Amino acid sequence: MRINSHLSCFMILSVLNCASMAVDPTIYNCPDDITTLAELQGQTTAKVEWTEPTAEVNYGNVAVLVFRSHSPGLLPIGESFVTYIFSDPNDDQSTSACEFTVQVTQVDDRSPVVTSCPNDIKATYPYGTEMGTATWEEPTATDDSGVAFIHSRTNYPGDSFYLWTARHEVKYTFSDAAGNLAYCTFYVTFEAVDTQAPVVHDCPELIQVEVALSQNGSFVSWDGPIVEDDSGRFDVKSESKYEKGSYFPIGLTHVVYSFTDPTGLQSECSTDVVVTQVDLLPPSLLNCPEDITVGVATGEDRTAVYWEEPMAEDDSGQATLRLRSHQPGDIFNIGSMANVRYTFTDSSGNDVVCRFEVAVVEDTERPDIIGCPGNIERTVSTDVNGITIEWNGPMALDNSDYVDLLFQSHTPAESKFYKGETKVTYIFADSAGNQDSCTFIVTINIDASLPTTTDETTGAGQTGSNDVILILTLVVTCLSVVIILISVLVLIFVCKIKTPTEDLNSLEKKLAETHHYHIDTSDERSANRKKLDPSQGLPPVPEDTSYMELNVKTRQDEGPYYLAPT
Template sequence: MFSEKCLILSLLWTFYLCSAQDNVSPVLTCPASVNISTTSIHATANWIITVTDNVDTDITATCDLNSGSLFTIGQTIITCLASDSAGNLGSCTFKVNVVDKGNPSVQCPGVITAETGSSNQARVVWYPPFVTDNLDNNLVAICTPVSGVSFGFGSTTVNCIATDAAGNVGSCNFRVDVIDNAPPNITCCNDIYVGKDPIIWLVDVHWTYPIVNDNIDISPETTCRRYAHHEEANQPAVLDVGTYTYACTAKDSAGNSATCTFVIAVINDSVSPTVSCPIDMHVKSSGTTVAVNWDDPVVSDNIDIALSTYCSPSSGSLFTQGLAVVQCYSTDDAANVGSCAFQVNVTFVEDHVDPTVVCPNDMSTSTTSSVATPTWDVTVTDNVDAHVVATCVPNSGSVFNIGETTVTCSATDTAGNSDSCTFKVTALFIENGGTGEDDDDGGDDGNGGDEDNREVEDNTEVKDFTEDNSENDTSSVNLNVIIGAGAGLCAFTLLVVLLIFRFYYSYKKELLKSRTATIDSIGTRTYTTPISDDTFVRYAGYEHRLPNSDGLYDSVNLRVPSTTYADNHSYVSVDDN
């Protein structure tokens, strides 16, 4: 009996267990996200998904892409699913982020060599560096300095940088070498010809070092040697009769060199210079002595140039009455002496005539300080003396205070005759950089001339006066009035005249607007009234525009179409458009 009960209970328990249902889905645990970086175009991503279930213990999740798959740069969403034996489905999602960490590859050119030429710089151009990237295309490298600029002498490093869309930076650099291949510019002195006294064995010849310029070096090394000699040339050169060639070479720090030559010719010279004196001079004087001046004699030589002369007595010396002989000499480098002579004849003249002193007209000068320094010229003529000089008090160029100053100029000839003249100098103070002009017409108005001729310069202001009368349907009149500084009364008068004209014009238009004419019959009707320029005559929707004119029309002829107006009571209105 007991065994039958146990068997029944076992069967019932087995039936309960077999009849129970599983409605719980598996639980999947995904990573929050998978973040990886790459220097290529893709990367491998790995992850672990855990699955738990209330019944099953060996459930495996299946994802869109398996762990260990290759992912391109960017973001990918992964979904994973798992089901238990009862068919319950669970899922989870996560993101795989692949970040670009690959720097662009930038390939620079090699060393670029450029020559300076005649300047100390060279313009250098290069092709853009070649740029490649794991993801981005058409990247451009930016170089500093840029291609096409001028580089100074020496070596300069050029840095080039390229940046991709992810902010990764690639770079390279190269060197620009600017070398100096331009030789110095050297200019030797002119050939030198020296005459030597035949009784002298050797002669000293002074020569000038060449002028040297270089595009880089300030003072290139320069040496001069006599041709076929190794030693450096002496200064001065001690030479016998003959022709000698000298070569001068300039060399810069880059090793570039240039050479020029010149010749020194030493000649036995026994020919004296030719000296040409002034013609004989006749001078009148009213005194016991007189200063006599003349031009230097002209000298020429078979070898030497620019020889000097000396005379006895010298030009400007005092001569007494009577005849005197002036002897002039010139000596060349070979000690050959040339000479000439001329006469100075001083004649006494009794002089009782005063010289004539001519002063300038009264003058004015302007200054922005407290003093002025005007200048002027005074002319003196005399019946005997050729060089009489006037003395002024104050002198020309002296400091003058603001105001009026009288200047007195006087002159005395050798006979003691004298003359004088006076004029006035007015110094004007101009404030804030004002301008004033000197005038020689004797005006004393402080501005160098007649007051009526003065010019006043000032800025003018243009004002626009616009009046509108919309109620009467009249056009506005824009008046541009130029109001100058200091012309207020003139502007006011002009404004009153323009306002009167404006009201008259508006009143006239109102009269024209209100007038009508009756057409008595079909045909032509003459309407007489003052009609202004640019006026329309309207009738029954038709209008006739009067031609433009500078004056006023006395009348207008209106022709009415017969098909439009058959009655005798039509009206024609005349108004201004």
């Protein structure tokens, strides 16, 4: 109930009559919400009574009823909103309302109606058995509410009954949602006669097997069928050359089983076995990109990003790009982390997804150059007019995973260098335009004392093949010394040969003067002395190695070493 009142008095020189001013009506006896029940069957309305409200204004004056949504009497099923509006007879702007709801609810007090209740049943059973089986179509029921269900039953169709009772009562109880009950009752009696063929249970209706495209068939097995007969005995005969567990070819194979009891009653069970070649494997991805991070220069808020699009292959011979969330060249905002998806599918609907992320970041870092060569200096003869030089070019890494070689002034083993200094420059840049460079100097000196050569690429002092030959010569020399050391150690244990002290002193002096090794063969049977220059190679080994020994005395060891040449 809602009451609105407005009262104002003004004192000027005399007291005004406030009762004559507009005031919202005062409502009496506004009903509370009302709930009532109605029968479910056929009713769309119900009679509802209530005491109607009244209203007054200005000290007992009757208010005017200007609106009423419903009157006591018939109301529809469900919820109704009832409204009364009263106004001041002197001022129709001053109103009050009375509001309440009326809920009419249907109730179900009628029992369900049973339909198709079976008549009494006469069933047969094989001789010599103690129980008989009866079957019937179960009864049904309807109800005003629209829902009636089986509440209970004494027996199910197919139940077995003891034969020592001549007459068996079967009772079904139905109920609706309101708990009203209805019943169906019938009786089952038995006669001793063999009319029951073998009963087949769990006979498969359809057996489907999928194999790979490379297979021509499959071994197939299944559960069932299960066979029962009153006699307890029956013969099983298959009319198909295929049985469960057999190897079935691609396609459909019809399998039929026949079951016969002793009285000749027969039952059959048939099923279809379908072996289908299908593509069970999804396509295989090719070159799915790794996650991509692209840097942009300060002030830029977006950039286009490119990548090599992935591909896929499938054993069916065809893999199709079904969905692509982005494509190379799309614009990505800075700070975003976009998930890029490529979905490929084959003709059998198998999918494979290539996923990678694209991130755009502000990049202010320059690329990091690795392996920048140091300055290179070479000396050539006067007749060499430019040489080529080998070096390992630098590389660059960047936090954006993208770096490009913008500029290369010279190419190793291809560019020619001439007398004087030449600056070699590499410039690298990342995707944001940050750059860094590698610079080194190649110096070519001219030495008139070097022998001349007609091959400008093989002049003395150049790296190329001369450096390789020098390195190989040093390696061979070192290996030769090692072999000599090993041979002398063997001779020390075998021959126990020693050299006079004066020979060691002489050898030490010559080593100090020439920095060469010497071979000393002076002894009682030989007066020959040979000089060994490692750059000229080792002399041949004589047949009697005891007459040729290499004597070395060092400042670190007072005792001599005896080295047999190899």
